[in-house]
Structure formats: structure tokens, C-alpha cells
Amino acid sequence: MTDMDDAARHAAKMAKKKTARDKIMATKTDQKGLVIVHTGKGKGKSTAAFGMIFRCIAHDMPCAVVQFIKGGMSTGERDLILDKFSGICQFHTMGEGFTWETQDKSRDMEMAAVAWEKAKELIRNPDIRMVLLDEINIALRYDYLDVNEVVQFLKDEKPEMTHVVLTGRNAKEELIEAADLVTEMELIKHPFRSGIKAQIGVEF
DSSP: OOHHHHHHHHHHHHHHHHHHHHHHHHTOOOOOOOEEEEESSSSOHHHHHHHHHHHHHHTTOOEEEEESSOOSOOOHHHHHHHHHOTTTEEEEEOOOSOHHHHOOHHHHHHHHHHHHHHHHHHHHOTTOOEEEEETHHHHHHTTSSOHHHHHHHHHHHSOTTOEEEEEOSSOOHHHHHHOSEEEEOOOSOOGGGGTOOOOTTTTO
16 A cells, blocks of 8 residues: 555545534534533642633633632642732632641531632622632532532522532542533552652642
């Protein structure tokens, strides 16, 4: 087979694929605000969610972030948003650190409840097009919040075109069932297991 034959076969194959793809895409006409869950043991849940927040910022779409667990440590995404994009993206760090650091369940539950009230306020505002609930799945896992209340609120009170992104490992089945889009990050290798600590630009 000559290079010309191979190129012609490839072109024909791609043309057939494009026709099939265009046919499928023609049926996808609806739009709606999505409930999006990023979960799993692998790295990248919050990273992917912040990627969508920055897309919203780039499109001049008002958005907001509520961090349920992470405390006041400086992170690249928070510093950038507060410094450059606070006019279009609200940022609320409501947690006081990971549960193994605080070691105070009643305090963690209190802070999770305050964060959830802020989240509901932001989600109810139809002008805000995306709300990221960072690490809420951890608060739900430890029953700091009632997953059924969260699911019912998203079903009953989320504006039609608002996207809500919920991150954190161990997402509860009730939330997964209610979501429109669920991605599970799978851990294959991680430098932490080789003694490498979290590093600027990669983890924060």
C-alpha cells in the first residue's frame, strides 16, 4: 500500500466518522444547568473544577467558590481569583482545615453548616452561573451535612441554568444518582507515596 492509498483510506474513514458524529450532535439541542460531581481517590478533582471556574471567568460568566474543608492556606487559584477576578468570581473559604488537623467534630459540623448556608445563598442567585462547592463530599462523608437535604435543595431550588460542581472523594450514592455528570479520578501513581510532598504549582 502506498502512502497515497493510506492517506485516502484515512480521509474516507474520518469523513465517515464526521458524518456519524454530526448526526449525533444534531440531536443534542437542549441546555440546562448541570449538577457535576468530581470524586475518586486520584488527584485532580478540585483542579478540574477550578478549570471550569476559569472558563466561566473567561466568558464573563459570574461564578462563585465555597471551600468546605480547606483552611486559610494560600493557594494559587484562590490568590489569583481574589487578586484579579473578585469582581466576577466570589471566593469563600469557610473551612478551617482537614478533619485530621482540626480534630474537633462539633466545630467541623458548625463550619460545614455555615458553608452550606453560604452555598445555598449563592446557588439561589440566578445571576451566578456556576458555583463550586469544593470538598463538600468530605463534609457529606462524615455526615457534617445531610446528603438528602443537599440533593433535595439542588433539585428544588437550583435555578434552571445554574451549574453546581461538587468535589471530594467518596461522593455519596444519593449525590451520584442525582448528578448530571460524574467523573471519578482514578489513582494510578502519586509522588506522595514516594516521599514527595505537595508542591507549589501542582497541588496548590
